[in-house]
Amino acid sequence: MKQLVRVVYILWLRQVKRYYRSKPRMIGSLGQPVLFLVALGFGFGPIYQKAGGGNYIEFLAPGIIAMSIIFTAMFTGIEVIYDRQFGFLKETLVAPVPRWSIMLGRTLGGATVATLQGVIVFIIALFIGFRPEIAAQSLLALAFMILVAIFFTAFGTAIASRLEDMQAFPLIINFLIMPLFFLSGALFPVETVTGALHTVISFNPLSYGVDGIRGALTGQIHFGFTSDFTFLIIVTLAVLAIGTYLFSKVEV
């Protein structure tokens, strides 16, 4: 057992070290969320206010925090493809450790990086004018951020374990991220959406992540903390199991 913890730890450590050493990656992945926050926040803010929605930045910031997490998390998967390309994947695959520990170590490493990005965006949002109403619940928000990060890192990693093509990965991930992000309630309130679209939104794991983070920070909540938490836990465990299975089938 101790040995397994060590294995997960060393895989996690590797991921974090690589991130820490790649400053352009850190800064580059902040550009998009900041742009969204400023352009949408200040662009739609007045209309949102007029329509009686209140402060839009207040509403938007949790969504953009979630967005920065999902982007970083999903794209972490590309490291699997890099590792395959540059040979390092073999080193981990021949090691006498269970496949789930490889999947878990990689996922936790990527998730740590993604959560960190989310925290940085949170801090930037504070400078832009985001004032969380319930500062005491920031820790609850952090828990939801971590869950979202774990789910989407595992998701991206699972996809990457089946792909050999470095060019295809970003295309596929973008194709997945965009609908996940736009149909999550990150940009608009889910309450006012009805019909098929609402159904789609309520099957999107990110919706629950955004809901949880927003609920914790601003008190505006749609599904409720229990639903958010339960849904995220279930999908996370499922995707970790699928990812482990896919990893056990990888041939190099």
Add this chain to the structure above:
Amino acid sequence: MIEVKNLTKKFGDFVAVDDITFSVNEGEIFAFLGPNGAGKTTTIKIFTTLLLPTNGQVLVNGFDPVKQPDDVRCSFGIIFQDQSLDDELTAFENMEFHGVLYGVPKDTRRKRIEELLKIVELWDRKDNLVKEFSGGMKRRLEIARGLLHHPKVIFLDEPTLGLDPQTRNHIWSYIIDLNKKEGITVFFTTHYMEEAERVAGRIAIIDHGKIIAQGSPQDLKNQTNTTSLEDAFLALTGKTIRDEGGTAVERQRIRNRVWRR
């Protein structure tokens, strides 16, 4: 230690390994020789659970890589033919990563890392990122890493390719020492025939996926009426140069891509 029965590996309609049968005894130093593209690396990948065989049976340390991959993985160490280091980590971190993955206790790990990095003359560069290393330095680091844990059997896929004679000598004497002191079985491939002749107890020669000869270096020379292993090898495999056409897996990748279109 290694039992191979009627092993076949196909990539699409390309037969990389064609119905081979041989065995390697415990404590033996066994050379697996063959021209480029003969099927050496594919065979090693099947032994080490990285590829699934199409047909036939393999036992490594008594375990089946298909059915008992975890037991097999506990039994071997490997030095790959192509690069397998993390460029973004330092030499020491690469060693440490490997040691933890293989459960080498901390004290032993630190002691061996120092010992091995000194043998490959990288100790004073241990805190440099691997991406700053030259090709030869990376190779030496990979060898040091492969020897960090002491398995039952060690696979060396062209371990000394591109190294100077001094380093090759150091490394081989370390490996032979391991073999003698700890009884570790050594299974290696190489293109340096004098190296195989010097260190190997027994040799198998593979060509076009088939084993065409096996025995001690002396047996092979006797069979072909030659005086050196190099001549014996050439007599057995012919003198035409082989077009490698990428590794077997690359071929499969290319084929898959064509198929998708």
